Amino acid sequence: MPDLSIDVVAKAAGVHRSTVSRAFSRPEAVKRETREHILKVAEGLGYTMSPLAQALRTKTSTFIPLIVPDITNPFFAELAKTMTQAADERGYQLLLCVTNGDPAKTDGYFTAMQAMYAPFGIVAPSTKVDTEAMKRFDFGHKVVVIDRVEGDDAVPTVTVDSRRGIMIALEHLHSLGHTSIGYVSGIAGTHTAQDRMDAYLELSADSGSAPVVLDSGSDLDAGTRGAEHYLEMDNPPTAIIAANDMVAFAVISALGQRGVRVPEDVSVIGFDGLALGARFNPPLTTVRQPIADMGHIAIELAEKQNIDGSVDHIVLEPQLLVRGSTSGPRK
Amino acid sequence: MPDLSIDVVAKAAGVHRSTVSRAFSRPEAVKRETREHILKVAEGLGYTMSPLAQALRTKTSTFIPLIVPDITNPFFAELAKTMTQAADERGYQLLLCVTNGDPAKTDGYFTAMQAMYAPFGIVAPSTKVDTEAMKRFDFGHKVVVIDRVEGDDAVPTVTVDSRRGIMIALEHLHSLGHTSIGYVSGIAGTHTAQDRMDAYLELSADSGSAPVVLDSGSDLDAGTRGAEHYLEMDNPPTAIIAANDMVAFAVISALGQRGVRVPEDVSVIGFDGLALGARFNPPLTTVRQPIADMGHIAIELAEKQNIDGSVDHIVLEPQLLVRGSTSGPRK
DNA sequence: AGTGTTATTGCAACCGATCTCAGCAACCGA
DNA sequence: TCGGTTGCTGAGATCGGTTGCAATAACACT
Numbered sequence: 001m002p003d004l005s006i007d008v009v010a011k012a013a014g015v016h017r018s019t020v021s022r023a024f025s026r027p028e029a030v031k032r033e034t035r036e037h038i039l040k041v042a043e044g045l046g047y048t049m050s051p052l053a054q055a056l057r058t059k060t061s062t063f064i065p066l067i068v069p070d071i072t073n074p075f076f077a078e079l080a081k082t083m084t085q086a087a088d089e090r091g092y093q094l095l096l097c098v099t100n101g102d103p104a105k106t107d108g109y110f111t112a113m114q115a116m117y118a119p120f121g122i123v124a125p126s127t128k129v130d131t132e133a134m135k136r137f138d139f140g141h142k143v144v145v146i147d148r149v150e151g152d153d154a155v156p157t158v159t160v161d162s163r164r165g166i167m168i169a170l171e172h173l174h175s176l177g178h179t180s181i182g183y184v185s186g187i188a189g190t191h192t193a194q195d196r197m198d199a200y201l202e203l204s205a206d207s208g209s210a211p212v213v214l215d216s217g218s219d220l221d222a223g224t225r226g227a228e229h230y231l232e233m234d235n236p237p238t239a240i241i242a243a244n245d246m247v248a249f250a251v252i253s254a255l256g257q258r259g260v261r262v263p264e265d266v267s268v269i270g271f272d273g274l275a276l277g278a279r280f281n282p283p284l285t286t287v288r289q290p291i292a293d294m295g296h297i298a299i300e301l302a303e304k305q306n307i308d309g310s311v312d313h314i315v316l317e318p319q320l321l322v323r324g325s326t327s328g329p330r331k
Numbered sequence: 332m333p334d335l336s337i338d339v340v341a342k343a344a345g346v347h348r349s350t351v352s353r354a355f356s357r358p359e360a361v362k363r364e365t366r367e368h369i370l371k372v373a374e375g376l377g378y379t380m381s382p383l384a385q386a387l388r389t390k391t392s393t394f395i396p397l398i399v400p401d402i403t404n405p406f407f408a409e410l411a412k413t414m415t416q417a418a419d420e421r422g423y424q425l426l427l428c429v430t431n432g433d434p435a436k437t438d439g440y441f442t443a444m445q446a447m448y449a450p451f452g453i454v455a456p457s458t459k460v461d462t463e464a465m466k467r468f469d470f471g472h473k474v475v476v477i478d479r480v481e482g483d484d485a486v487p488t489v490t491v492d493s494r495r496g497i498m499i500a501l502e503h504l505h506s507l508g509h510t511s512i513g514y515v516s517g518i519a520g521t522h523t524a525q526d527r528m529d530a531y532l533e534l535s536a537d538s539g540s541a542p543v544v545l546d547s548g549s550d551l552d553a554g555t556r557g558a559e560h561y562l563e564m565d566n567p568p569t570a571i572i573a574a575n576d577m578v579a580f581a582v583i584s585a586l587g588q589r590g591v592r593v594p595e596d597v598s599v600i601g602f603d604g605l606a607l608g609a610r611f612n613p614p615l616t617t618v619r620q621p622i623a624d625m626g627h628i629a630i631e632l633a634e635k636q637n638i639d640g641s642v643d644h645i646v647l648e649p650q651l652l653v654r655g656s657t658s659g660p661r662k
Numbered sequence: 663a664g665t666g667t668t669a670t671t672g673c674a675a676c677c678g679a680t681c682t683c684a685g686c687a688a689c690c691g692a
Numbered sequence: 693t694c695g696g697t698t699g700c701t702g703a704g705a706t707c708g709g710t711t712g713c714a715a716t717a718a719c720a721c722t
Binding site for chain 2 (some may be wrong): 019048049050051052055056062072074077078080081085093094095096097098100111112115116117120126144223246249250252256257260262276277278280281282283324329
């Protein structure tokens with residue numbers, strides 16, 4: 001294809017290139033027939049504007065970075081999926097940035113995105129976000145965080161109500177007759193992770209039963225360790241709340257290897273609502289986060305902040321998703 | 332930050348901007364001290380070159396698109412993960428493009444990437460790739476496909492030896508004493524999927540036992556249907572090969588819901604070697620694909636093609652990964 | 663000293679758009 | 693008929709770099 005630039009189209013349409021430019025990016029500024037003619041000619045040539053050149057000139061592109069610690073984690077994968085779509089709908093291109101939990105990489109992405117004139121970015125952190133540090137980057141001012149942040153900082157956030165989620169899990173388990181309910185903390189050192197744990201501790205105490213934290217680690221093996229701890233107990237709980245679905249999988253897997261069956265011997269409930277959970281063995285009962293909504297909302301918040309500088313903190317409602325990993329306690 | 336352009340740095344360093352440009356992109360063309368001075372000044376200012384401006388001028392960027400049908404599928408997620416890293420190491424930025432199985436989207440991404448001067452791209456297809464159609468796009472000439480393609484076409488590819496993989500699975504099962512081995516086909520209508528199926532049919536016949544295809548669909552429910560089919564059989568096989576890990580998960584899950592236990596009642600072996608499989612219940616025995624290698628190789632192939640136009644077809648060796656979902660047949 | 667390299671650096675056009683400003687024609691009311 | 697809008701289009705500078713070419717300096721050799 002002979003290089004297609006705006007000038008080529010302009011010549012072909014017999015107008016100046018500034019007119020072509022306007023025909024595309026500010027249609028109302030061009031006489032109707034002229035515009036239609038130009039568009040037709042452009043179409044015929046198979047011409048599309050160069051996003052690069054546009055970005056360079058206008059200092060604003062359509063790249064929007066989604067910074068996640070690990071795309072292999074289905075939660076982030078689902079988030080990425082809905083966000084690509086949400087971004088697409090609005091004419092953005094999602095740029096997936098994987099940090100592997102290295103905060104330094106986040107910084108690197110920030111400056112890179114700044115250089116690409118990204119209008120804003122979305123960060124799904126793996127640690128408690130230090131908004132102060134973040135703000136040291138120009139780009140830190142145009143970011144939406146998918147987690148809670150400390151204080152009511154000037155960074156928009158989307159989260160699900162952790163306390164409510166744990167409450168739902170607890171209620172479900174109570175309604176099945178469980179009174180001794182353990183907890184396995186999970187991957188990621190986010191505020192969200194912290195909140196879930198705190199909520200468990202608090203609500204558990206409220207209901208009169210002593211909390212049993214089987215593991216409070218934040219690495220991939222929390223589930224395995226939690227299961228081991230469970231096995232060592234004389235009087236293990238009859239149900240376990242896992243801080244997230246991945247941990248729940250690990251718990252059930254580790255338990256299964258020792259001959260403990262779910263939900264016959266012990267009930268397990270996760271937190272996330274991953275699609276994958278439906279195909280687990282057994283299908284995982286879980287507290288569902290509206291991941292798709294989070295993706296859309298994150299982008300909306302970002303746009304909103306960009307326009308009027310408003311900083312919102314959206315807290316979504318979790319939902320109980322009953323599948324097969326919970327049942328009444330073993331007699 | 333006051334806009335940092337090459338001219339600012341040039342002024343600060345007391346040289347012309349072309350010298351600054353060279354100091355960065357063609358170091359050997361600048362006197363050593365000058366270069367070091369410039370770099371120091373730039374560093375002090377916190378300056379980095381605009382990839383956009385560079386791309387615009389040189390007509391070649393560092394964006395490399397990875398086109399996948401579904402990032403939610405752990406196979407693609409793992410691929411994306413290793414590829415981001417591989418890309419990073421070579422100074423590229425991976426642009427994740429999700430098609431959701433819509434071929435039209437692939438076309439769209441092609442032209443978009445062309446416009447961004449991506450030097451090349453990687454496609455992990457969800458259907459048999461039509462290289463002819465692909466070549467109609469300029470960008471189709473700079474793509475590496477993660478699948479086999481028809482004929483020895485002019486498109487570089489990376490795959491794992493499907494036949495060998497199925498053979499490994501079969502051998503493993505045979506060695507455990509299984510003689511009746513079923514097969515559940517899987518997600519994706521790729522050549523790879525086809526090859527696995529064909530290999531099963533052929534090798535199965537070779538070994539004297541009649542092939543039992545429990546399901547040949549290519550959607551997400553293949554596993555579930557396969558399990559149902561299994562349950563309806565009078566003389567079900569004692570082992571099942573699943574076309575990929577996700578399907579294996581679904582099969583085991585569906586079976587589990589009907590009280591059929593793996594591996595006690597029936598052995599199941601997957602194909603992919605997903606990390607997730609280690610945390611399944613039971614941990615999934617599977618034929619491992621060297622996904623990390625595939626990512627690196629894909630990028631190498633692309634670079635190679637870019638440089639000398641060579642088109643290679645790399646076929647990797649799969650490996651048996653024995654975990655907990657296979658055992659001897661039930662007596 | 664004169665001439666021929668070779669190493670460095672500056673100059674200025676160019677990549678493909680955007681956008682301000684100016685020019686021009688048509689239209690309006692007095 | 694004339695000054696004043698209003699609507700549309702063209703000119704040309706600009707975004708932040710790259711690069712071929714020319715200019716200059718430094719050094720070698722006859």
